[in-house]
Amino acid sequence: MSGIAPAGDPVIPDYGQASECVIDNGVFCGDWFVDQWSTAFWPPLIDHIYMVVIAVAIGFIIAFAAALVAYRKKWLAGPTGIVATFLYTLPPLALFQLLVPFTGLTLLTVEIALVCFTLVIIFQAVLAGLAAVPDDVKKSAIGMGLDQRQLMVNVELPLALPSIISGLRIATVLTVSVATIAAFVVDSGLGSPILKAVSSPFNTQFIAAGALAILLAFVFDGLLVIVGKILTPWTRVRV
Amino acid sequence: MHKLIGHTLNRRRALGTLGAVGAGMAAAALSGCTATTANLGGTKSGAAGRRITVGSKGFAESWIMGELYAQGLRARGYQVDLKTNVGSSDIINTALQSGQIDIYPEYTGVIVVNWAGTDTALGTAEETFDIATKWENEHGVTTLQATPFENKNAIAVRKEFADEHGLKKVSDLKGIGNFIYSTYPDNVSGAIGYEGIVETYGLDNMELKTLSIGLNYQAIERGEIQAADVFTTDPQLLRSDLVVLEDDKKLFGFQNVVPLIRDDVFHDLEGDAPEFLNALHSLLTIDAIQALNEASAINRIDPAQVAKVFLQENGLM
Numbered sequence: 001m002s003g004i005a006p007a008g009d010p011v012i013p014d015y016g017q018a019s020e021c022v023i024d025n026g027v028f029c030g031d032w033f034v035d036q037w038s039t040a041f042w043p044p045l046i047d048h049i050y051m052v053v054i055a056v057a058i059g060f061i062i063a064f065a066a067a068l069v070a071y072r073k074k075w076l077a078g079p080t081g082i083v084a085t086f087l088y089t090l091p092p093l094a095l096f097q098l099l100v101p102f103t104g105l106t107l108l109t110v111e112i113a114l115v116c117f118t119l120v121i122i123f124q125a126v127l128a129g130l131a132a133v134p135d136d137v138k139k140s141a142i143g144m145g146l147d148q149r150q151l152m153v154n155v156e157l158p159l160a161l162p163s164i165i166s167g168l169r170i171a172t173v174l175t176v177s178v179a180t181i182a183a184f185v186v187d188s189g190l191g192s193p194i195l196k197a198v199s200s201p202f203n204t205q206f207i208a209a210g211a212l213a214i215l216l217a218f219v220f221d222g223l224l225v226i227v228g229k230i231l232t233p234w235t236r237v238r239v
Numbered sequence: 240m241h242k243l244i245g246h247t248l249n250r251r252r253a254l255g256t257l258g259a260v261g262a263g264m265a266a267a268a269l270s271g272c273t274a275t276t277a278n279l280g281g282t283k284s285g286a287a288g289r290r291i292t293v294g295s296k297g298f299a300e301s302w303i304m305g306e307l308y309a310q311g312l313r314a315r316g317y318q319v320d321l322k323t324n325v326g327s328s329d330i331i332n333t334a335l336q337s338g339q340i341d342i343y344p345e346y347t348g349v350i351v352v353n354w355a356g357t358d359t360a361l362g363t364a365e366e367t368f369d370i371a372t373k374w375e376n377e378h379g380v381t382t383l384q385a386t387p388f389e390n391k392n393a394i395a396v397r398k399e400f401a402d403e404h405g406l407k408k409v410s411d412l413k414g415i416g417n418f419i420y421s422t423y424p425d426n427v428s429g430a431i432g433y434e435g436i437v438e439t440y441g442l443d444n445m446e447l448k449t450l451s452i453g454l455n456y457q458a459i460e461r462g463e464i465q466a467a468d469v470f471t472t473d474p475q476l477l478r479s480d481l482v483v484l485e486d487d488k489k490l491f492g493f494q495n496v497v498p499l500i501r502d503d504v505f506h507d508l509e510g511d512a513p514e515f516l517n518a519l520h521s522l523l524t525i526d527a528i529q530a531l532n533e534a535s536a537i538n539r540i541d542p543a544q545v546a547k548v549f550l551q552e553n554g555l556m
Contacts, residue, residue, distance in 0.1 A: 036541065
């Protein structure tokens with residue numbers, strides 16, 4: 001069996017008539033968006049949230065640990081910072097392609113690149129927050145008999161929190177946008193409808209997916225602000 | 240329903256892998272990670288697993304073909320992962336060779352020109368198919384029957400531009416002064432790419448602008464380019480006021496779609512899978528594929544839905 005198949009007699013389905021707006025590729029076709037929400041937008045949105053949360057969580061664990069070590073051993077701060085900055089400057093798209101031979105067209109490839117991207121921001125934010133704790137505060141804490149660990153947990157980290165939270169906010173918002181490029185590797189996340197709308201131009205899909213990404217960034221940012229407020233009640237001004 | 244189950248399974252697998260790797264992530268990030276791909280992108284062979292990964296290329300027609308393969312195979316009891324929009328011919332072919340995908344639809348002319356390295360103009364679709372099959376078989380890949388429809392590259396110009404310069408065939412572009420032609424980035428070199436056209440037709444006056452597939456229609460309407468590389472089955476082409484120039488030197492060859500299946504995967508398939516793929520391909524006439532493309536690219540119905548309706552109405556699922 002080989003060669004060109006003999007032409008059969010296919011039943012050609014009637015796919016109905018699309019609305020004027022869809023056929024003419026109008027700026028934004030609300031009817032189509034509502035129709036397609038559950039198949040074309042909801043699953044990628046969920047995938048996108050997954051991707052970002054995993055990347056920021058892993059990035060935070062690594063960067064936080066590295067910052068604590070660098071804070072204790074001052075001579076490490078320079079080299080660690082340089083490594084993190086180097087990883088940050090790698091163009092994500094190039095990194096995706098470089099990783100594909102090793103880790104395949106998988107979520108793992110995407111996450112490695114996204115994590116690399118978050119490290120430097122979180123690392124610097126944690127380190128800066130710790131470095132900004134006033135000396136006399138630390139001295140009085142030690143004077144009250146706190147050991148190194150208690151000092152870190154009860155004094156230094158709480159005072160560094162606002163800086164850490166602001167680093168997390170920047171890293172998260174950035175990851176939301178960089179994660180759209182993941183569509184070059186896996187057919188997942190909000191980049192997927194964007195990429196497909198590029199190769200088969202359709203404004204509505206483009207705008208809808210883009211707007212969802214922007215919205216998602218705002219929501220994450222807002223949530224982190226709220227978390228920060230809850231964790232640092234002493235920053236609220238009392239009238 | 241099948242699709243849903245497939246999705247959650249995939250995600251769980253992916254997350255499990257991530258969790259396992261999370262611990263070593265710091266080292267991985269620095270060293271480029273040493274995880275093997277065997278359990279990440281690859282598939283288990285053997286009748287018990289019967290997991291198949293289907294891939295598709297970077298444009299709507301290929302997405303629909305990928306969905307047709309995936310849903311039809313799922314209906315026959317295979318566990319199918321579908322990787323849509325994997326990318327250019329070179330990327331997806333590498334993915335097939337390295338076991339990251341098992342099956343994908345490819346165009347016979349692409350195989351012949353890109354990899355089999357045939358420079359001579361080919362006489363027939365059959366001959367093109369034979370050379371493509373021979374090359375694939377030598378590289379550990381089995382092919383089945385090709386579709387009756389062809390989707391080949393062509394050069395299109397605006398009707399006004401054609402009238403103004405009296406253009407009917409590609410040769411007529413010679414000596415009309417400088418003009419800009421656009422094609423997608425991985426179609427610049429090679430026999431049917433920009434360089435091949437310039438060489439074969441002696442078009443030294445043709446300048447190049449690379450654009451992603453699909454952006455050329457807007458560009459030509461706005462007058463940013465004068466000639467565009469188009470696909471003959473593209474519904475946008477049928478709806479536009481563009482004129483396709485006759486390929487008088489038979490440069491663009493023949494482009495029927497053939498399923499490429501890696502040998503080791505093919506040996507694990509039951510008889511019903513090849514049977515289904517052949518039956519499906521024989522139904523994909525030019526009318527059928529144009530209707531499917533139109534449903535996806537004009538009506539904007541999700542390719543999965545487009546494929547499902549076609550398979551159901553033709554009794555393939």
